[in-house]
Amino acid sequence: MSVVNACYLNLPGNYLFSEIARRVNVYAADNPSRKLIRLGIGDVTSPLPPSVIRALHKAVDEQADAAGFRGYGPEQGYAFLREAVVADAFAGLGIDADEIFISDGAKSDIGNFQELFAADARIALTDPVYPVYADSNVMAGRAGAPDADGRFTGLIYLPCTADKGFIPELPRERPDIIYLCYPNNPTGGVLTRTELKQWVDYAREQQSVIFFDAAYESFISESDIPHSIYEIEGAREVAVEFRSYSKKAGFTGLRCGFAVVPRALVCRNARGSSGKTALHGLWMRRQTTKFNGCPYIVQRAAEAVHSPEGKRECAALIAAYMRNAGLIRDGFLRKGLTVSGGVNAPYVWVRLPDGTDSWEFFDRLLRETGIVGTPGAGFGPSGRGCFRMTGFGNAADTREAMERLKTFVL
Numbered sequence: 001m002s003v004v005n006a007c008y009l010n011l012p013g014n015y016l017f018s019e020i021a022r023r024v025n026v027y028a029a030d031n032p033s034r035k036l037i038r039l040g041i042g043d044v045t046s047p048l049p050p051s052v053i054r055a056l057h058k059a060v061d062e063q064a065d066a067a068g069f070r071g072y073g074p075e076q077g078y079a080f081l082r083e084a085v086v087a088d089a090f091a092g093l094g095i096d097a098d099e100i101f102i103s104d105g106a107k108s109d110i111g112n113f114q115e116l117f118a119a120d121a122r123i124a125l126t127d128p129v130y131p132v133y134a135d136s137n138v139m140a141g142r143a144g145a146p147d148a149d150g151r152f153t154g155l156i157y158l159p160c161t162a163d164k165g166f167i168p169e170l171p172r173e174r175p176d177i178i179y180l181c182y183p184n185n186p187t188g189g190v191l192t193r194t195e196l197k198q199w200v201d202y203a204r205e206q207q208s209v210i211f212f213d214a215a216y217e218s219f220i221s222e223s224d225i226p227h228s229i230y231e232i233e234g235a236r237e238v239a240v241e242f243r244s245y246s247k248k249a250g251f252t253g254l255r256c257g258f259a260v261v262p263r264a265l266v267c268r269n270a271r272g273s274s275g276k277t278a279l280h281g282l283w284m285r286r287q288t289t290k291f292n293g294c295p296y297i298v299q300r301a302a303e304a305v306h307s308p309e310g311k312r313e314c315a316a317l318i319a320a321y322m323r324n325a326g327l328i329r330d331g332f333l334r335k336g337l338t339v340s341g342g343v344n345a346p347y348v349w350v351r352l353p354d355g356t357d358s359w360e361f362f363d364r365l366l367r368e369t370g371i372v373g374t375p376g377a378g379f380g381p382s383g384r385g386c387f388r389m390t391g392f393g394n395a396a397d398t399r400e401a402m403e404r405l406k407t408f409v410l
């Protein structure tokens with residue numbers, strides 16, 4: 001009999017959002033008349049912006065005749081989209097269109113990029129954290145089964161707790177890779193320019209690589225918060241950045257994102273070796289081998305997001321989601337709880353009353369109010385006793401959820 005990759009056996013049985021969907025489905029089957037309000041997974045609810053729809057229709061029509069038909073596209077993405085990305089999002093930051101790799105979404109890129117690193121690379125991640133960072137490294141064998149405290153062995157955890165304003169401290173031991181997500185999923189926290197600079201300086205000093213997940217940058221409302229890590233001097237030598245169209249433009253179903261891999265980012269060929277390789281070439285090699293590109297029609301849709309009209313339409317979508325996040329924030333503040341997020345991020349992170357187990361809270365909130373959130377423990381041990389809600393529902397449902405919350409006894 002063949003043998004499985006035993007690393008997978010170190011993971012919990014279900015991915016976080018699959019487990020939530022399972023529990024919600026069980027509840028819904030038992031309570032078919034109960035209207036559920038789903039503010040758990042960060043999935044968008046508004047339709048795609050009109051300019052995106054027009055671009056899709058046009059690109060589909062092009063496929064109907066020989067002149068416009070496209071087969072395999074460039075694995076790195078079409079130049080029209082890479083150039084639009086750079087002009088819109090990275091102007092003046094020294095990023096070239098050739099350093100952009102279009103993909104089917106940030107989740108795949110973030111999950112896959114660790115493949116470029118040594119099997120024994122040390123990984124640091126903030127805690128709580130988007131589960132893909134830890135899980136993908138467990139799959140690759142860089143971390144073992146969770147210990148009694150719920151920490152995958154071998155990973156360097158950087159706790160982000162309420163008493164520290166949800167800001168991580170620099171690691172005490174040197175990591176090869178540091179995962180940073182800002183604005184943060186799940187806490188909704190942000191790093192100022194000064195705070196992010198400390199991380200870039202640290203990575204330069206330690207010769208570590210930062211995986212910077214900027215999937216939520218378009219939700220930033222305050223002025224001193226960097227949208228890209230490349231706003232910090234020297235970041236091109238130490239950081240890869242991941243971006244997504246999912247939340248900013250409603251592409252969770254359409255699928256498109258990109259990784260920025262600067263040519264200046266080089267790593268050693270082996271520990272102690274003076275030979276070096278640029279990650280740009282390695283990622284190109286990986287993508288050309290394992291990925292055949294994001295569909296042409298989707299890339300045309302993404303291009304429309306960068307047009308003046310697309311930008312206006314996306315800004316309106318984001319403003320609506322942020323109004324929801326504000327309602328959720330106010331709803332939990334009114335309950336007297338400590339709350340983070342909802343200002344520069346669509347997520348609201350709530351510290352539950354002392355001693356409350358976040359999965360029990362999830363189950364009780366669902367049972368008593370029909371509201372679906374996400375238990376903080378699902379994002380890592382420091383998420384215990386916390387709960388996440390998203391602003392991605394529709395406005396009426398979000399208002400109704402906050403009405404239902406008023407009578408919920410904590």
Ligand code: MLT
Binds near residue numbers: 041185
């Ligand atoms: C979340 O709810 O954390 C996100 O929707 C997950 C994702 O983007 O994959």
